[in-house]
Amino acid sequence: MILIKNAEIYSPAHIGRKDILISFDKIAYISNNIITKDKLYGDIDVIDADGLIAMPGIIDLHVHVAGGGGEGGFKTRTPDLVLTNMTLNGVTTCVGLLGTDGSTRSMGNLLAKLRGLEEEGLTTYSWTGCYEIPTRTITDDARSDIIFVDKIIGVGEIAVSDHRGSNPSADDLIHLASECRVGGMLSGKCGILHMHLGDGKRGFEPIFEVIDRSDIPYENLLPTHINRNTLVYKQSIEYAKNGGYVDITTSIKPEGDTAVYAAEVYETLLKEKISPDHITMSSDAGGSLPIFDQNGKLMSLKTGLPDTDMETIKMCISNGMPIEEAILPLTSTPAKRLKLHGKGNIKEGCDADILLVDKNFKIYAVISKGRIMVDNYKAVMHGSFESLT
Known part of the structure; x- marks a missing residue:
């Protein structure tokens, strides 16, 4: 005690x-x-x-615990995160995922890493899949992963508008979101399709098409990296105003490009009268943070850590935001969105x-x-x- x-x-x-x-x-x-x-x-x-x-302990819903990267060749595959990478930065619950590489990394490897962190003291969950469609799963399909694998709560991260993805159509996303929704309904999980937004020309457009052309509700969709560039940032405000849910990446910083600090995005969304219940944050820790030129050539690469979660909270507070509002996107809001009962x-x-x-x-x-x-x-x-x- x-x-x-x-x-x-x-x-x-x-x-x-x-x-x-x-x-x-x-x-x-x-x-x-x-x-x-x-x-x-x-x-x-x-x-x-x-x-x-x-x-409350931080809930980080987007962590590459088993490493990521590889965009610059085998030597740029990032290493696994360890327990103190999480705890020293206040993360007590994390949701792991693969990302770009679903070939040299697997769902089996990811789940084993998450179970190890659980044994060491964290609470862990998982998205199933990687950037591509058809995506990688541990059973025959994404729906079965959600239903039968206790740790798996949804599908992600699926790359949208990114040259590293498989250029999914709205039909592709609708089908996968439907699998998520039904899997979540049958298992009592959130059943969310978690989507990576890249720097491609279309930005949010494929996700807008999913909403316009299907019966998938906003509750089953969660786009992330909305602060990575001006196009996606502006579209995310429209999306959230219409009822959508968005995830801000705390590790994204405006280092000579059009990216926006997470704290600034959160403050703007609140000023736009968007409910904090519709806004989460995550670190993208453990993955690579590549910088590409306009032709898709890799210019530089570094690895993220979850220290940016607390940095963002501190930035919000230093800008005059009340503490209770500043901590919402990393505590009670993701707990509610992901149906993580007893958390947040x-x-x-x-x-x-x-x-x-x-x-x-x-x-x-x-x-x-x-x-x-x-x-x-x-x-x-x-x-x-x-x-x-």
Whole structure:
């Protein structure tokens, strides 16, 4: 059991200064002053959170945990992420995916990596597939993956308007979105088609066609990387105003191109009266961040980490956004959208995924499923092979 004393709690709603009692992997009790009695509670780890803020653990719905990249040849395949890549950056729940490479990397490899991270202390889920259509699955089809594989919640990331994808038509996307929807209905999962938006000329147009030409509801579609260029950014505002859901990539930065900071995009969407329930964020960590010229030639390549999630939260707050609003796209909103029950909130009965951050929003402690992973700004739990590297 763990007792957190005197934390200023954002659930994400601000509920004031309170104590939090954790029993096993759940939040058992939240009260103004929990007085421990050894005979009643037994051994308890007590964390003095005076001067600290408690917020839900980050849910990162787009992470290449088993590596990504490869656009510059075999030597540019990015390495797997390790446990502390996630915990030191506040991520307690992640959704893994393949990305560009569905040939040298497989769904089996991805699921094995996710199960390993789960054993080490995270909560993990998975998208099935990769950039291409027909996409790669672990069973015969995407619908069966969603229904029969516990970790798989939807399909992604499917590349739209990107020279690395398979140039999917609206019909291709409609068929795959239908498979997602039915798979989700039959299994009680979100059944979302998660789509990567590239720098191609059409931008959002294939997704607009899906909405115009089919009965697929917005709830089953989630385009990401909407801040990668001016075209996609502008189209995403129209899409969201019409009722669509969008995912902003925190690792995208305007480094000499037309990309836009995630915090700026989030602020703009809110000013456009788009509900925060329709906006999520994710890091794209573990994948490569390639820069191509106008002819599709690779110019440079680097690897992303999930530290940009907390950086974006801090940027939103420094720009004057209330804390409870700034943390929504990485906590309760993705939990709701992805049907991750018990996640994204600090409430009695919810999973004990809690961050303690100081006044500068630097991570002091991380609790994941009731286990202390980071304490006093340092990792106290490491992955199986981290000590060897």
